[in-house]
Amino acid sequence: AQTMEERAMATERPHGFDFDLCNRNAWLEKQGLKQLKPWSTGTTIAGVVFKDGVVLGADTRSTAGETVADKNCEKIHYIAPNIYCCGAGTAADTENVTGMISSQLELHKFRTGRESRVVTALTLLKSHLFRYQGYVSAALVLGGFDCKGPHLFTVFPHGSTDSLPFCTMGSGSLNAMAVYEQSYKEDMTKEEAMELTKRAIRAGIFNDLGSGSNVDLCVITADGVEYMRNMDMPNPRTFTAVPAPFKVGSTTVLKHKVLPLEQSVTITTTEEEEQGGGESMDTS
Amino acid sequence: FPLPHWSRTRTTSGEPGGEREREREGERRRWTRRQAAMIPQSSLPSHIASGPHVSPFTNSNAGLQADHRSEDIHVPANAASVPFAVAPSTEHAEVNLGEPRKHTTSPYVTGNSVLAIKYKEGVLMACDMLGAYGSTKRYKSVQRVFKVNETTIVGASGEISDFQYISNLLEELTTQDFCYDDGCTLSPKEIHAYLCRVLYNRRNKMDPLWNSLVVAGVDTAGESFIGSVGMLGTSYTDSHVATSFGNYLSRPLFREFQRDDMSLEEAIALMQEALRVLFYRDKTSINKFILAKVSGGEGVAISKPFALDTKWDLKAFVNPSKHAVGSW
Numbered sequence: 001a002q003t004m005e006e007r008a009m010a011t012e013r014p015h016g017f018d019f020d021l022c023n024r025n026a027w028l029e030k031q032g033l034k035q036l037k038p039w040s041t042g043t044t045i046a047g048v049v050f051k052d053g054v055v056l057g058a059d060t061r062s063t064a065g066e067t068v069a070d071k072n073c074e075k076i077h078y079i080a081p082n083i084y085c086c087g088a089g090t091a092a093d094t095e096n097v098t099g100m101i102s103s104q105l106e107l108h109k110f111r112t113g114r115e116s117r118v119v120t121a122l123t124l125l126k127s128h129l130f131r132y133q134g135y136v137s138a139a140l141v142l143g144g145f146d147c148k149g150p151h152l153f154t155v156f157p158h159g160s161t162d163s164l165p166f167c168t169m170g171s172g173s174l175n176a177m178a179v180y181e182q183s184y185k186e187d188m189t190k191e192e193a194m195e196l197t198k199r200a201i202r203a204g205i206f207n208d209l210g211s212g213s214n215v216d217l218c219v220i221t222a223d224g225v226e227y228m229r230n231m232d233m234p235n236p237r238t239f240t241a242v243p244a245p246f247k248v249g250s251t252t253v254l255k256h257k258v259l260p261l262e263q264s265v266t267i268t269t270t271e272e273e274e275q276g277g278g279e280s281m282d283t284s
Numbered sequence: 285f286p287l288p289h290w291s292r293t294r295t296t297s298g299e300p301g302g303e304r305e306r307e308r309e310g311e312r313r314r315w316t317r318r319q320a321a322m323i324p325q326s327s328l329p330s331h332i333a334s335g336p337h338v339s340p341f342t343n344s345n346a347g348l349q350a351d352h353r354s355e356d357i358h359v360p361a362n363a364a365s366v367p368f369a370v371a372p373s374t375e376h377a378e379v380n381l382g383e384p385r386k387h388t389t390s391p392y393v394t395g396n397s398v399l400a401i402k403y404k405e406g407v408l409m410a411c412d413m414l415g416a417y418g419s420t421k422r423y424k425s426v427q428r429v430f431k432v433n434e435t436t437i438v439g440a441s442g443e444i445s446d447f448q449y450i451s452n453l454l455e456e457l458t459t460q461d462f463c464y465d466d467g468c469t470l471s472p473k474e475i476h477a478y479l480c481r482v483l484y485n486r487r488n489k490m491d492p493l494w495n496s497l498v499v500a501g502v503d504t505a506g507e508s509f510i511g512s513v514g515m516l517g518t519s520y521t522d523s524h525v526a527t528s529f530g531n532y533l534s535r536p537l538f539r540e541f542q543r544d545d546m547s548l549e550e551a552i553a554l555m556q557e558a559l560r561v562l563f564y565r566d567k568t569s570i571n572k573f574i575l576a577k578v579s580g581g582e583g584v585a586i587s588k589p590f591a592l593d594t595k596w597d598l599k600a601f602v603n604p605s606k607h608a609v610g611s612w
Contacts (some may be wrong), residue, residue, distance in 0.1 A: 119607055178534065
């Protein structure tokens, strides 16, 4: 029989980096298993700080290799009522990392009794990503508004962060950054910031193959959050899947023959049915 | 800014010029005898007409000590003495003629983006003046736009030495055109087609000219033309073109704002915005640019170097980690 301490020691997980699954994956690959390609959000995500808050923007295309996996996915993730986070990179990583940090933040909020701060989310994210040395492939644009004002940060997969007035991430980041560098001004109004971010995401959508479909925007101010899902849809579906029905008279009628059904089908009713609304199924 | 004078009889190790001249003459005679039957006498520039590729800068291999400090002429004495060159194949003796076939495996001195847009009266081209040696900003007065004739300019990004070679070819072409004295000048479309063939043929010989070229101009009929050719021979024409980093940073701006009926002022403003973004976000770039324009009535004009205003004192850059200690 083990003592309590011995049992605790046996189940205690080792501290530090745990790369067991990497070893397993390498072994599997050697056995011939083809590595599953991760669904990546080849993406354009962007954020800009304006006078009273933060505007976050993202496209909505999710790719698996060279195919579009999801034409209208959501890349702006909820972290806290006053903090949202755009994610680029492997979709599973961005969704789970932001979900985890969101849960941790909510517990923390109950513990402290205060509104979450953006730097708390930032520190939780960067510590987690650094622990995994870049293997958790999540490149994030984190924005929010707390008691200290509006904040905008980028988080890279290896765990480094930047605090910036405007930033872009993803495969379309250079295209969006060109628009930001051209038109950014300090102390913009909300409308100017929204228009600028929409232009930046559109630059990514139309100039980068990994980004496409629609533009999502999220505006965070002291008054709250405005989540504008699909606020701009510059790629409408212009073809119909089902063709419109043909007009009567489109095809020439050669012969016209009507067979009334009573001539071919004899309808008989038995006595039982006449009496009692009988069973349609013979169960005898 | 004229192109740096490129002397063909440049010696690297003090060998007397006369001896080399005689050797080259002998070789040239050898080629003509061999190749005369295969290739008819044509009016192409000598380096293309003489059959297999021969760089104008090669010297006879025998006894020549390679000067490895010179990046301009790179003539290896033997395959082992050069770290990056593919070993010259000695099996194809009749093609080689004792000279190494050089394979450009990596560029050394490079230029970055070239941008070109059409406007109402003609075309506008811009680039910076940097010749980078890896990540060192080595030559800061390199003019990467070459005036071919009164109708055309050619800009290049990529390996500067290959661009200088292309400039020589174009100069030969223009000289020949002048000597014909038939009242016709080469149009930008023709020069673009010529460069496509040159680059594609070099790529087929596995010896590419490591450049992305932009050909822009207005022909005598007044029609503007902008075309691009890459080092693989990929070519296309459009109303606006960008190479290298400009593909990502400038093309979105051109697609949004460029129109074929822009005025010159609007075109210059758009070009300056694109150049500024490139300077902000491209690592190997400097704040020293030239603009070149070709317009219907006035021919080619290349500006003096200029710098753009840049803004680095955004409030948010002052103390970025104020609210996020440990960030930057």
